[in-house]
Amino acid sequence: MTAVTDRRYSSGIIIRARTVVTADRPPIENGAIAVFGNQIVDAGNFDEIKARHIGEVFDLGEQALLPGLINAHCHLDYTRLRGKIPPQKSFSDWIHAINTEKAQLSPHDYIASINQGFAEAKRFGTTTIANLTAFPKLIPQIHAPIRTWWFAELIDVRAPESANELADSALEALDQTENWGLAPHALFTASENLYCRCEEIAHRENILLTTHLAESREEMQMFHDAAGPLYEFLRHIGRPMDDCGNKTPLELFLDSIGSGGSPNRSRAIGINRPYLSWIVAHLNELTESDFELLERSNSKFHVVHCPRSHNYFGHSPFAFDRLRSFGFNICLGTDSLASNESLSLFAEMRAFQKEFPSVSAEEIFQMVTVNPARALRQEKELGKICRGAHADLLAVCSTGGDLFEEIIAFRGEPWIMIAGQVQ
Ligand SMILES: [Zn+2]
Numbered sequence: 001m002t003a004v005t006d007r008r009y010s011s012g013i014i015i016r017a018r019t020v021v022t023a024d025r026p027p028i029e030n031g032a033i034a035v036f037g038n039q040i041v042d043a044g045n046f047d048e049i050k051a052r053h054i055g056e057v058f059d060l061g062e063q064a065l066l067p068g069l070i071n072a073h074c075h076l077d078y079t080r081l082r083g084k085i086p087p088q089k090s091f092s093d094w095i096h097a098i099n100t101e102k103a104q105l106s107p108h109d110y111i112a113s114i115n116q117g118f119a120e121a122k123r124f125g126t127t128t129i130a131n132l133t134a135f136p137k138l139i140p141q142i143h144a145p146i147r148t149w150w151f152a153e154l155i156d157v158r159a160p161e162s163a164n165e166l167a168d169s170a171l172e173a174l175d176q177t178e179n180w181g182l183a184p185h186a187l188f189t190a191s192e193n194l195y196c197r198c199e200e201i202a203h204r205e206n207i208l209l210t211t212h213l214a215e216s217r218e219e220m221q222m223f224h225d226a227a228g229p230l231y232e233f234l235r236h237i238g239r240p241m242d243d244c245g246n247k248t249p250l251e252l253f254l255d256s257i258g259s260g261g262s263p264n265r266s267r268a269i270g271i272n273r274p275y276l277s278w279i280v281a282h283l284n285e286l287t288e289s290d291f292e293l294l295e296r297s298n299s300k301f302h303v304v305h306c307p308r309s310h311n312y313f314g315h316s317p318f319a320f321d322r323l324r325s326f327g328f329n330i331c332l333g334t335d336s337l338a339s340n341e342s343l344s345l346f347a348e349m350r351a352f353q354k355e356f357p358s359v360s361a362e363e364i365f366q367m368v369t370v371n372p373a374r375a376l377r378q379e380k381e382l383g384k385i386c387r388g389a390h391a392d393l394l395a396v397c398s399t400g401g402d403l404f405e406e407i408i409a410f411r412g413e414p415w416i417m418i419a420g421q422v423q
Contacts, residue, residue, distance in 0.1 A: 013034070016049075018063055021365075023383060029045075040386065040391050041387055068125065078098070090229050091230060127147060130279065136174050147418070149376055156189075182201060208279060209278050213280045223248060305331070306334060308348060332368050
């Protein structure tokens with residue numbers, strides 16, 4: 001007689017759902033996944049998974065199991081500013097308004113703000129966040145309940161001589177955190193030296209970079225025409241304005257900073273730029289010559305669109321179709337609650353769908369899953385359900401209608417698992 005051996009793999013748990021939404025392959029009806037520790041070890045039809053794995057079965061019933069959502073651009077520092085700043089006449093008026101609000105916040109308030117933001121983002125099904133903070137030194141006092149890429153937001157507009165020092169101290173504050181990057185704020189608040197120092201550090205430390213670019217009409221007016229309220233405000237506080245009156249923000253970025261930039265400068269600082277890929281927030285204000293540049297550009301950076309913040313400011317329409325056709329990886333973000341009302345990526349998907357009704361719900365879903373995972377260089381581990389991915393998951397009600405439309409329409413608090421732990 002031969003001994004009967006069980007050829008099934010021992011696994012922590014099997015999670016079954018009406019549909020498993022893999023995000024990069026077709027959804028699996030009556031699907032299941034096997035989770036071992038903090039990882040997904042298998043995904044497929046429930047019967048196949050049961051045949052291959054031993055483990056307690058956790059049946060989610062009539063729900064769709066999804067990869068956790070990824071917010072590609074956020075500032076949790078300002079969670080407490082929700083509802084404090086009504087839409088302003090101009091972008092510079094908004095900067096004045098937020099600066100007035102910020103002046104009233106203490107480090108304690110910022111910590112509370114960040115913690116509140118984390119709790120809210122998680123409640124709405126965000127399991128990974130790219131969060132810019134102006135206070136990297138506060139990070140050790142915060143316990144992030146979701147996977148976080150901390151970006152130090154850097155501004156040297158009032159002290160450009162301290163660009164290197166600023167970037168180096170951010171590096172010191174962040175290099176103990178697991179996932180981090182640098183965020184020179186924007187071309188109008190961060191000097192070229194600061195951008196270059198951040199690129200040097202990114203190259204050396206293999207970290208990510210993000211920035212705000214071509215967000216408002218006033219930014220375009222400032223750089224292209226050397227005029228307008230933003231130009232006047234920054235000139236007034238002593239910013240050298242010699243980069244204004246000629247180029248568009250995108251031209252300036254590509255010429256001297258972003259991937260594919262000036263070969264001389266790249267050689268001078270020893271950086272092979274195409275290896276540095278920026279996550280660029282906004283990109284709302286582009287001229288026809290900018291579009292030509294983007295079409296020709298070899299290095300396609302990642303672009304984050306923040307639909308509700310975009311509506312709040314009344315920016316020019318986001319050129320989704322053209323940017324997508326040029327091969328840019330487009331992600332969604334919430335931006336901060338100083339220009340948005342909640343940290344829900346479901347609401348962000350709905351706002352995007354309203355703006356671009358011809359884009360399929362499935363493609364919109366990818367902008368909060370596989371696309372931002374790629375921007376964070378985590379395409380194997382995050383944003384999808386497959387063997388080897390982190391067990392960061394959500395479940396939302398599914399009635400058997402159009403799956404992705406149902407996902408986007410979801411309102412409420414989903415079932416959540418992060419790193420294999422039910423929340
Ligand atoms: Zn932002």
